[in-house]
Amino acid sequence: MSDEAHTTAASRLTRRLVSGPPFLFLLVFFVLPGLIMVAASFRYPGEFGGLAPLSAGRPGEEAGLTIENYRVFFGDWIYAEIFAKSFGVAALTALICLVMAYPVALAIARSPRQRRDFLTLLVILPFASNFLVRIYAWMIILGPLDLLFSRTAVVIGMVYVHLPFMILPLYTNLEKHDPVLLDAAQDLGAGAWQRFWRVTFPLSLPGIFAGSALVFIPVLGMFAIPEILGGKDDWLVGNLIKESFLGTRDWPFGSMLSIMLTLAVLAVAGFSAWLARRGGGRA
Amino acid sequence: MQRLLVLVALIAAPAMALADDVLYLYNWNNYISDAAVRRFEARCRCRVKQDYYSSNEEMLAKLAAGAAGYDILVPTGNAVETLIRENALRPIDKSRLPNLASIRPEFLDTPFDPGNRYSVPYAYSVTLIGYNEQKMKELGLPTGTWAVIFEPKYLERLKGKVTVLDDPRELIGAALRYLGHSINETDEARLKQARDLILRAKPYWAAFNASSYIKELTIGNIWLAHGYSSDMFQAAQDAEKARRPFTIGYATPREGAVIAVDSMVLHKSGRRPDLAHLFIDFMLEGGNSAELTNLTGSGNPNLAALPHIRPDIKDNPAVFPDTEARKRLEMMRDLDRKSRRLVNRLWTEIKVR
Numbered sequence A: 001m002s003d004e005a006h007t008t009a010a011s012r013l014t015r016r017l018v019s020g021p022p023f024l025f026l027l028v029f030f031v032l033p034g035l036i037m038v039a040a041s042f043r044y045p046g047e048f049g050g051l052a053p054l055s056a057g058r059p060g061e062e063a064g065l066t067i068e069n070y071r072v073f074f075g076d077w078i079y080a081e082i083f084a085k086s087f088g089v090a091a092l093t094a095l096i097c098l099v100m101a102y103p104v105a106l107a108i109a110r111s112p113r114q115r116r117d118f119l120t121l122l123v124i125l126p127f128a129s130n131f132l133v134r135i136y137a138w139m140i141i142l143g144p145l146d147l148l149f150s151r152t153a154v155v156i157g158m159v160y161v162h163l164p165f166m167i168l169p170l171y172t173n174l175e176k177h178d179p180v181l182l183d184a185a186q187d188l189g190a191g192a193w194q195r196f197w198r199v200t201f202p203l204s205l206p207g208i209f210a211g212s213a214l215v216f217i218p219v220l221g222m223f224a225i226p227e228i229l230g231g232k233d234d235w236l237v238g239n240l241i242k243e244s245f246l247g248t249r250d251w252p253f254g255s256m257l258s259i260m261l262t263l264a265v266l267a268v269a270g271f272s273a274w275l276a277r278r279g280g281g282r283a
Numbered sequence B: 001m002q003r004l005l006v007l008v009a010l011i012a013a014p015a016m017a018l019a020d021d022v023l024y025l026y027n028w029n030n031y032i033s034d035a036a037v038r039r040f041e042a043r044c045r046c047r048v049k050q051d052y053y054s055s056n057e058e059m060l061a062k063l064a065a066g067a068a069g070y071d072i073l074v075p076t077g078n079a080v081e082t083l084i085r086e087n088a089l090r091p092i093d094k095s096r097l098p099n100l101a102s103i104r105p106e107f108l109d110t111p112f113d114p115g116n117r118y119s120v121p122y123a124y125s126v127t128l129i130g131y132n133e134q135k136m137k138e139l140g141l142p143t144g145t146w147a148v149i150f151e152p153k154y155l156e157r158l159k160g161k162v163t164v165l166d167d168p169r170e171l172i173g174a175a176l177r178y179l180g181h182s183i184n185e186t187d188e189a190r191l192k193q194a195r196d197l198i199l200r201a202k203p204y205w206a207a208f209n210a211s212s213y214i215k216e217l218t219i220g221n222i223w224l225a226h227g228y229s230s231d232m233f234q235a236a237q238d239a240e241k242a243r244r245p246f247t248i249g250y251a252t253p254r255e256g257a258v259i260a261v262d263s264m265v266l267h268k269s270g271r272r273p274d275l276a277h278l279f280i281d282f283m284l285e286g287g288n289s290a291e292l293t294n295l296t297g298s299g300n301p302n303l304a305a306l307p308h309i310r311p312d313i314k315d316n317p318a319v320f321p322d323t324e325a326r327k328r329l330e331m332m333r334d335l336d337r338k339s340r341r342l343v344n345r346l347w348t349e350i351k352v353r
Helices: A002-041 A068-074 A077-110 A113-128 A131-142 A151-175 A179-187 A192-221 A224-229 A237-247 A251-282 B002-015 B034-044 B056-064 B077-085 B098-102 B133-139 B152-158 B168-178 B188-204 B213-219 B229-241 B273-284 B286-296 B303-308 B323-327 B337-352
Strands: B022-028 B047-053 B119-132 B162-165 B207-209 B224-228 B248-251 B257-267
Touching (some): A077 A192, A077 A237, A077 A251, A113 A151, A151 A192, A151 A224, A179 A192, A192 A237, A192 A251, B034 B286, B047 B056, B056 B077, B077 B257, B119 B229, B119 B273, B133 B248, B162 B168, B168 B257, B213 B229, B224 B229, B229 B248, B229 B286, B257 B273, B273 B286, B286 B303
Parallel strands (some): B162 B224
Antiparallel strands (some): B119 B224
16 A cells, blocks of 8 residues: 555656746746737837836826727727738648648558668658748749749748648658558458548647647748738738837737637647547547 | 958957957947948957847847947937936947037937037938839839828839838838828827828738848839838949849938938946047048938938048939928937827728738
């Protein structure tokens, strides 16, 4: 009895030691900055950027706390419009990435073991050169095709940059599948398509959700690609946030937008986790 | 290549200099010649370390976030004003700047810095229209007016061949000038008028563009661009060097435009005001000052520089406007936070609808 208690205490200690650093990391680099943003989003902008003081220096000066930033956001359809557009681009990017990445991930997972590491290396090789340089290269490719400065160009750029983030989790998932399952399905008379649709695909759902989240979320905040490849209407939330901080030096408004984006992303992540659990249960 | 030379100079120079003798310069991209930096290093027996920015906002944001140690910044007028009001600058000691006398009086004592307590004019650019001269002639389009960028009757012939600056103040400012208002207008109704003008013209434009219009003009992908005079100078030179079958011209619209005067200022966080004064006076010398204009096509407020400037630049009215034209050029002022928010709101509409 006491021996068992001893092991649980030891395992609890190990668990703490293992989960401690990531927990601390999240606290310092996600929760704290998040809270600072929340606080900033309830303030007035300072004259030179930054935040207005909490107590007014002169009578009539805007100072202290306010919900004005949120009122502006909810009082105008244009912000909902830009959010909807960003989510549309992110969803489309994730979908195209999925369709393109699945065969690649499957091919790597089914290739001889000694070649897999090399193929994975090829997938991440583009990261060796700077991402902006690669986007500028796309300008040269898309220019003569008359696609530059368009929504299509933005989606192409987004897919190109984020494709590895879809391939890698999918591959990690597919690699773990037991080939015996497919043999069993074949023995039971399943054709190639049925083997894929009823065995491989359901088992790979967690990988699909992980990859989709890894693509969807960064795309939402991306501002460089729309700025470089985008046309006249291709502003996404990321551009609006960047313009608020750097262009108009309106930190509270930018903070408010970031918070709304974080909330929206958490909602999507929660939804996809729920979907994954449901999907996982069915498989 | 030029960057590489700077790098080599930076690595090679310290062998002779003491560790402390470093001047930290925070400047625009490509806004000083490498030769000038090397000559100054030889004279002051010190090293020059440079960081670069591509917009005033970027520079202000980095300073606001705590970047420090810069002896000299080269902000545009409105950013000079912001820095002065933030109490971030060190007053200049004019007794250490004998060459200050050669600056044209109309560039001194501006509303940004009355009496030039903090700033010394360095160079300027005008926001104007650059165009493919042959195409414009072929299509019978005017070039000396903002109408060609805003009026559908002209734009119909230019659809998809026009870019405008991806900068709210510049683009809304151009629209305001075309409507007969000031660039610094803050009246909501007038700003909305400018937005409507922009939204009406937007379907004809190819893109909002901040920098690649130089290349696009040179290649011939676009025929008309709203941009900075020094960029148009570069586009014209590149087109000539590449032996394109067309030439790039540029002209200041008669309705008036933005003139951006960049000034050298001393940041409070700098540790070597002695070297900084030496540098400012060095850059005011005619030859050094003219070198920048010959290299970048920037406007030059320095009388001593004129004899050293290439005649084709000196005679270009877009770079050196006459007295009449100069009256229609306006400097951009910093807006208060309410107006900034309004501009941001209108810009969002322009970029989304």
